[in-house]
Amino acid sequence: MYEKIFALKMTDRMARVRERIVRHPVAVAGDVYKNEFYPLYYSGDRWLTRPLLEGWIRGSSQLTTLKRRAFAESYALDHAEAVIHPEELLLGQLDIPELTEEEHRDFFAAAEEFKKYSPTLYGRGRCCHISLDFPKLLKCGVLGLLEEIRANREKLRFDDPAVIRQSFEKKEFYDCCEMELEALLRFAAKYAAKARQLAESEPDGDIAANYLAAAEILEHVPARPARTFREALQSIHFYVFNLFGLYPAGRMDEYLYPYYKRDLEAGILTPELAQELVDNFCLLMSTYVFSRAANSIVLAGKDAAGNPVGNALTAHFLRSIEHVRRPDPNFAYAVTAEPDPELFPFAVRSVLAGTTQPSFYNDEGITRALMKLGVPAEDARLYTNTTCSEITICGKTRALTTSPFVNTLDILREILHSGEEFSSVEDLFNAFEALLNKKMDVWIRNINEIMLERSRIGAEPFRVSCLVEDCIGRGRSIWEGGAVYNVIEPSFFGVSNTAESISTYDHLVFRGKELSQKQLTDIVDRNYEGQESLRQRIIHRLPHYGNADADADLYMRKLTDILRNVCQTRLNLWGGPVVPGAFPYMVHSTPGACQYPSADGRKAGDTLANCPGPLNGFDRNGPTASLFSSSSWPQADFLGGITMNLRFQKTLADAAGVERIGSLIRGFFARDGKQLQINVLHPEELKDAMAHPEKYGDLIVRIGGYSEYFNRLSDALKKDVIQRTEMSVRSDL
Secondary structure (H helix, E strand, O other): OOHHHHOOOOOHHHHHHHHHHHHOOOOOOHHHHOOOOOOOEEOOOOEEOHHHHHHHHHHHHOOOHHHHHHHHHHHHHHHOOOOOOOOOOOOOOOOOOOOOHHHHHHHHHHHHHHHOOOOOOOOOOOOOOOOOOHHHHHHHHHHHHHHHHHHHHHOOOOOOOOOHHHHHHHHHHHHHHHHHHHHHHHHHHHHHHHHHHHHHHOOOHHHHHHHHHHHHHHOOOOOOOOOOHHHHHHHHHHHHHHHOOOOOOEOHHHHOHHHHHHHHHHOOOOHHHHHHHHHHHHHHHHHOOOOOOOOEEEEEOEOOOOOEOOOHHHHHHHHHHHHHOOOOOEEEEEEOOOOOOOHHHHHHHHHHHHHOOOEEEEHHHHHHHHHHOOOOHHHHOOEEEOOOOOEEEOOOEEEEEEEEEEEHHHHHHHHHOOOOOOOOHHHHHHHHHHHHHHHHHHHHHHHHHHHHHHHHHOOOOHHHHOOOOOHHHHOOOHHHOOOOEEEEEEEEEOHHHHHHHHHHHHHHHHOOOOOOHHHHHHHHHOOOOOOHHHHHHHHHOOOOOOOOOHHHHHHHHHHHHHHHHHHHOOEOOOOOEEOOEEOOOOHHHOHHHHOOOOOOOOOOOOOOOOOOOOOOOOOOOOHHHHHHHHOOOOHHHOOOOEOOEEEEOHHHHOHHHHHHHHHHHHHHHHOOOOEEEEEEOOHHHHHHHHHOHHHOOOOEEEOOOOEEEHHHOOHHHHHHHHHOOEEOOOOOO
16 A cells, blocks of 8 residues: 555655755754854753843843743744755754854853753753644644633633732733744744745746745744645644754644645645655754754554554655654654554564664553553543653643653662661562652652742743643643643663662572672672672573563562652642653763662673663573563553663564564563664674764664764763674564
């Protein structure tokens, strides 16, 4: 059914667009803005541009802090230039001009001053990471949002003592939303006017016609409801690109398919043009994702009613992965119990071609886990991986993801150095749970206070809240509890190292009685100096998680039960749950996380586990056994994010390999595994890339829920990717 789409090539026009983006990055990329004089600065809750900072300064005349924030956002939109490049079908580029060294210095000095307005928030918690209600935008447009805002504002009462304060708070919210949305409409008009101006002076007739078509579209959207597939893509992109943050596009193959189908039937769209539009959107999406981050699109799965979603548009997005070959969009394929017989194998084939995309998610398992939290089935089916792998409901959730990151090995180390001697592994687990509970009390209280303060200062553009249900209806921003679902999602890392370390203590101290607790702790603290034979015995002779050994896997199951339990007993500021995650992102490789050795045989300076799967080299019985162990604990309950890394040989890209990997994925999800992400790379190629980076500018690898160019990684992360166990898939799978 989809053979023609799968065979589509990237057009020369889109190839030139890609070349420009790759050669002249404008993304909010950490390694870009540090080396160039771009006026970008991370304030702790927002990427600052010079117009935004100027707007904040000029907005001091506003009566409230929240209105000052909205004024600054509006000022930034009014003073940003319309950046338009030839041949692009969708318009909207970040306006990030270079600064002189003096301008750069002045800007950063002013930005440092800006930090003083929110000192308690700097670098704390996660802003953005929100999937917006794009179907609503396409249905009613910005003018429809404004109409809804004004209608709700008219209902407010200022003559009733019981509601007068709430009325003023709601009015402030509505005024802020109105201010930003009106500025967004002016910004679109600026783009349309410039496109018409460019058309008048453009000698190339095709390019001039494209400018005029783009101008006509921007004169209609995002102000009004989208009428066509191209208008729908343009409306979504224009609303998001100027937010300078991570706002996933959600389930695009579902909510865009009616526009695609209608345009095909009307003869105003062809599969070839649709592919160009999809490629253009994905390329643009890659430009407003900063390095070491992710912005997701979910494909397939089921709709709210439980019907399979896979369609021709799913095929177009899957085809775009190989065309774009960028770290983003961060595609996710939602695998149902009976995946589409054409689309699912093509998704597997794509990742086996070395693109790292898509990652795979257990559709039924995630839906069940959300329903256990009280989410209705129709909402639970519309989940998304909010950037990396954190799970939220599209258009209805304010989640503080990876808030906080918790190194479980730190907890274990503190217990072992407390001076208390334990008589059994059960006592050790109990002490671990008690200390973690004590620390979680402090951490979650701090996160709740951060949420409270952000509700007072406006930590997100107000036009974000306009597309999160039910902020407009409640008259409250996402930081004031306006969303339907509010959740804190801490992420635990070093979990496999912790489970393996506890296993070592059990085998050598509590059960084996070969060493005392203090003796083993001292040996580890000395980085195994003079005890290499013991270290090798721990690594090669003790039973390990990852080999379908029920006894070895038990330590991981007990530990993850504790992590889940300490979250279930807590609430966030708005009464929602605290939901655990278990993915390390990249913090497992940071110097602070790696500074001390551990009882799993890891020496000081070596990275911690890159996922809650088996440690590198400890899974020795193949991928089936490895994933059997990894699904021995309730992964689906860790909706705060799980990343499971597998690396396969390049020889698996044939039809038989696709079938075997597909069976492996389905088998893992049948056991309630949550997520799989796959690298197909040869270790010798990676080693050569470390030695000769100039030869591998386009080499992309999958890290902790996100993909990244290999050359952009730290040396520690590069070594971690190389050391990941390379799997082969036997024919008997």
